[in-house]
């Protein structure tokens with residue numbers, strides 16, 4: 001039987017990206033949707049790191065299986081780092097990606113491109129078989145555009161112009177986004193740690 005790894009999320013968009021990067025490993029990858037009683041961890045931490053660790057720990061404690069949790073935030077310099085840990089609920093509880101995009105555009109109305117710098121930050125927490133926590137971070141720098149563009153990705157991707165490419169994150173096909181994204185970078189860092197924990201030779 002393959003050893004199992006739990007992704008502590010039921011966000012389909014994230015699961016899709018994470019599976020693509022961990023593809024080909026001899027590991028059965030489960031997610032929150034595979035369990036009836038998955039712990040519903042409120043993201044009450046003041047930082048992405050606290051939230052990711054909280055999620056990974058509570059899932060490990062419940063199932064005693066290795067777990068990978070990520071927490072991502074968009075930090076806009078003009079807004080002193082907001083929405084940050086509030087990225088999912090920026091426009092209010094239960095809001096859509098479009099609501100969040102609209103609120104961000106409104107807050108940046110009239111701000112010139114040089115004042116619209118931002119970054120995506122992903123923190124990944126991985127609990128290994130013994131429950132030891134490993135954490136890594138991935139960052140992608142960019143500029144918040146003045147309108148939405150692109151058909152791929154999710155969340156704030158249509159507004160996010162990648163700094164050194166001049167192209168929206170939502171214009172990049174999934175493989176291309178994964179190669180350069182905050183989550184992709186964090187996953188590349190955690191990959192060898194997962195392989196070591198699962199005793200997989202590379």
Ligand code: IMP
Pocket residue numbers: 011070071072073074087088089097100120153154155156157181183
């Ligand atoms: P979470 O707390 O890690 O689920 O992410 C918070 C919010 O950040 C999500 O609801 C999305 O709006 C946004 N987000 C997370 N990852 C990405 C991404 O890769 N691109 C664009 N937006 C993202």
